Amino acid sequence: MAVLDILTAPDPRLKAVSAPVERFDDALRAFIDDLEATRRAGPAAVGIAAPQVGRLQRIVIVDVSGMRRPVPNHGHLVLVNPEITHWEGFELGREGCLSVPDYTGNVIRAERIRLTAQDPFGEPLAFEMEGFEARAVQHEVDHLDGLLFLDRLVSRRTDLFRRKNYR
Amino acid sequence: MMNDWLMLTLIGADRPGIVARVTDTLYRAGWTLGEASMMRLGGNFAIMMMVRGGEADDLEALLEPVADALGLRLHVDAIAGGLHRHMIPNYQVRVSGADRAGIVAQVTGALAEAGFNILDLESDVAGDEANPVYVMTIQGDSDQPLEVLRKALETAGGGDVEVSISPIDTLIG
Numbered sequence: 001m002a003v004l005d006i007l008t009a010p011d012p013r014l015k016a017v018s019a020p021v022e023r024f025d026d027a028l029r030a031f032i033d034d035l036e037a038t039r040r041a042g043p044a045a046v047g048i049a050a051p052q053v054g055r056l057q058r059i060v061i062v063d064v065s066g067m068r069r070p071v072p073n074h075g076h077l078v079l080v081n082p083e084i085t086h087w088e089g090f091e092l093g094r095e096g097c098l099s100v101p102d103y104t105g106n107v108i109r110a111e112r113i114r115l116t117a118q119d120p121f122g123e124p125l126a127f128e129m130e131g132f133e134a135r136a137v138q139h140e141v142d143h144l145d146g147l148l149f150l151d152r153l154v155s156r157r158t159d160l161f162r163r164k165n166y167r
Numbered sequence: 168m169m170n171d172w173l174m175l176t177l178i179g180a181d182r183p184g185i186v187a188r189v190t191d192t193l194y195r196a197g198w199t200l201g202e203a204s205m206m207r208l209g210g211n212f213a214i215m216m217m218v219r220g221g222e223a224d225d226l227e228a229l230l231e232p233v234a235d236a237l238g239l240r241l242h243v244d245a246i247a248g249g250l251h252r253h254m255i256p257n258y259q260v261r262v263s264g265a266d267r268a269g270i271v272a273q274v275t276g277a278l279a280e281a282g283f284n285i286l287d288l289e290s291d292v293a294g295d296e297a298n299p300v301y302v303m304t305i306q307g308d309s310d311q312p313l314e315v316l317r318k319a320l321e322t323a324g325g326g327d328v329e330v331s332i333s334p335i336d337t338l339i340g
Contacts, residue, residue: 047340062340069334094255094337102251104337132336139340156287 024122049143060140179239264328
């Protein structure tokens with residue numbers, strides 16, 4: 001396994017639309033191992049997308065199972081050709097990105113999503129998820145469409161938790 | 168030192184074009200902008216902006232004609248510090264209630280005592296003249312667990328102001 005170089009904004013490759021994966025072979029799975037090693041080498045990233053290392057293919061990894069404050073999750077997810085099929089609700093949250101060092105900002109995401117994907121062997125997957133995990137998937141899938149969280153920023157003056165009662 | 172940052176403050180009655188005129192003047196004279204925060208407060212427009220490119224005296228001389236023309240008061244401070252020193256807030260405090268004296272002092276006093284560092288504070292008065300409602304959001308950083316901060320804030324609202332705190336989990340992806 002190798003730790004790959006992370007592209008950082010404004011690298012034009014981060015703006016590109018990635019292509020679907022068609023070959024589910026050992027080369028794909030070796031790349032996924034490298035992508036995971038790269039995610040783990042960075043500063044506490046809960047997700048990573050293939051275009052962040054310059055590979056313009058629809059592959060993301062998401063894992064929010066290790067949060068200090070636990071959140072609902074499906075464990076370690078490798079999502080090939082992920083497609084969000086349903087969005088529900090919206091929520092503001094703070095995001096940063098391996099490809100945008102030293103900046104965090106507020107972004108609106110759907111609260112709950114449904115998605116389909118394939119695993120590294122091409123087998124179909126389907127999930128319903130919410131909250132932080134759903135946010136992470138939306139952030140990573142955006143990378144596959146050439147979008148950074150910078151493209152979705154809202155003003156810091158917008159109240160982060162207006163719609164939620166945490167008491 | 169040419170590379171030292173200055174903090175430029177400009178305040179005056181709000182009108183269109185303030186930011187454009189000020190920044191165009193700086194740009195044409197070869198100054199560089201850093202982090203900035205600008206907002207309308209009570210019908211005034213307030214600019215706080217890091218700028219770099221010369222001495223404080225040069226900056227004042229450059230901007231005085233613009234400030235006069237736009238009716239702005241100008242203030243320049245040499246500052247220690249620079250870019251890339253962001254801290255990520257891990258808590259959000261939300262305060263609201265019928266406006267009265269002492270809300271900010273009580274809430275921020277309780278936070279300070281608990282070792283909470285305020286990184287960002289926005290406050291506003293909603294409602295109307297007869298029934299003003301004070302609304303404040305604070306984002307900040309603290310090593311204390313949520314329960315400790317919640318306890319510290321328990322009486323900070325004085326019984327008539329809603330004070331709540333919640334964690335901010337920043338997603339890095």
